[in-house]
Amino acid sequence: MTMMHWSLRRQSSWVQLAGHQGTDGGEVLKLYSEVEANCLDCLMRDPLRPFVPQYHGLVTKGELCYIRLEDLLSGLRKPVIMDCKMGVRWTYQEEELVKARTNATLRSDMYQKMVKIDPSAPSAEEHEQGGVTKSRYLQWKDTTSSTATLGFRIEGIMTEDGSVQRDFRKIMTLAQVTEALLFFTRRQREILEAYHSRLLALSDALKNSLFFRTHEVIGSSLLFVHDHSSRANVWMIDFAKTTPVSDASRLRHNVPWAEGSREDGYLIGLTSLITSLSQLSEKNNDRFCPLLL
Numbered sequence: 001m002t003m004m005h006w007s008l009r010r011q012s013s014w015v016q017l018a019g020h021q022g023t024d025g026g027e028v029l030k031l032y033s034e035v036e037a038n039c040l041d042c043l044m045r046d047p048l049r050p051f052v053p054q055y056h057g058l059v060t061k062g063e064l065c066y067i068r069l070e071d072l073l074s075g076l077r078k079p080v081i082m083d084c085k086m087g088v089r090w091t092y093q094e095e096e097l098v099k100a101r102t103n104a105t106l107r108s109d110m111y112q113k114m115v116k117i118d119p120s121a122p123s124a125e126e127h128e129q130g131g132v133t134k135s136r137y138l139q140w141k142d143t144t145s146s147t148a149t150l151g152f153r154i155e156g157i158m159t160e161d162g163s164v165q166r167d168f169r170k171i172m173t174l175a176q177v178t179e180a181l182l183f184f185t186r187r188q189r190e191i192l193e194a195y196h197s198r199l200l201a202l203s204d205a206l207k208n209s210l211f212f213r214t215h216e217v218i219g220s221s222l223l224f225v226h227d228h229s230s231r232a233n234v235w236m237i238d239f240a241k242t243t244p245v246s247d248a249s250r251l252r253h254n255v256p257w258a259e260g261s262r263e264d265g266y267l268i269g270l271t272s273l274i275t276s277l278s279q280l281s282e283k284n285n286d287r288f289c290p291l292l293l
């Protein structure tokens, strides 16, 4: 499979098909989720459609049902990929917090992951119990990365040799984001400018999107993809936790989250990315690869 899985745990949720002759390219199949299928249905009729992989409906294979999606890596040679998890509250929906309070199961796997990253993160009580609740773990992840402050975090980067770097979770400042973007693009101005333009176009489309106005977007990513031919594109992916909001008139997407507000902070993240890319796209910026100037 050429697609990248940041989470090996979920690899089994995906199937990749070869492109058929006479079609535009390959398709990938993602394990069916009603929430995600509903979102993709709406998105195919929304101004955001050009920013989302084309959705071709459902297919059943054996006992499992899958969502058919355009393969965003189709036709690219040695693609370089960056997955940015968007929003100030990337991982948890409000109802998950409520559930977690009533059913505070201790997770030893999450405790282990926490200790591996920072042995001093769990409290004395959590150390004693050898476990943390899921909501505690997810909130800790959000607040110890740029998620809570910059409204997004870089989950991982796959370079053209296929190796995956996941050392970006501790990034907290815009200056560190800029360094990561320079690493990701290998300082190629054309690619940085292409990403910048694409994000500005996305920002416009979001303003006109009924889908965006009416949905709490949680756990969604922007997938940045380019290859050696300097083709560069950004896509919105993963809508498995994106849900409609009944009183949508109050959703702003650009304010911090307070419990009950259902705000996701998606636009805070987009603005951070645009700010960083616009600084790099400035004409006189001297941080590009000299050969490519």
Ligand SMILES: Nc1ncnc2c1ncn2[C@@H]1O[C@H](COP(=O)(O)OP(=O)(O)OP(=O)(O)O)[C@@H](O)[C@H]1O
Binding pocket: 003, 004, 005, 006, 007, 010, 013, 028, 053, 069, 070, 071, 072, 073, 081, 083, 221, 223, 237, 238, 239, 240
């Ligand atoms: N349409 C697509 N074409 C090619 N690759 C894709 C496509 N959609 C997703 N991917 C790849 O698969 C990865 C995981 O996608 P996604 O987030 O939708 O799945 P997930 O199973 O919910 O994973 P996660 O646990 O990372 O949230 C993305 O980072 C990307 O590399």
Ligand SMILES: O=P(O)(O)O[C@@H]1[C@H](O)[C@H](O)[C@@H](OP(=O)(O)O)[C@H](OP(=O)(O)O)[C@H]1O
Binding pocket: 007, 091, 113, 134, 138, 141, 219
């Ligand atoms: O990326 P990490 O640090 O390994 O942590 C996982 C990640 O936050 C997933 O989003 C989450 O699944 P959901 O998105 O489905 O909540 C999963 O919970 P899980 O183990 O309960 O599935 C976590 O273990």
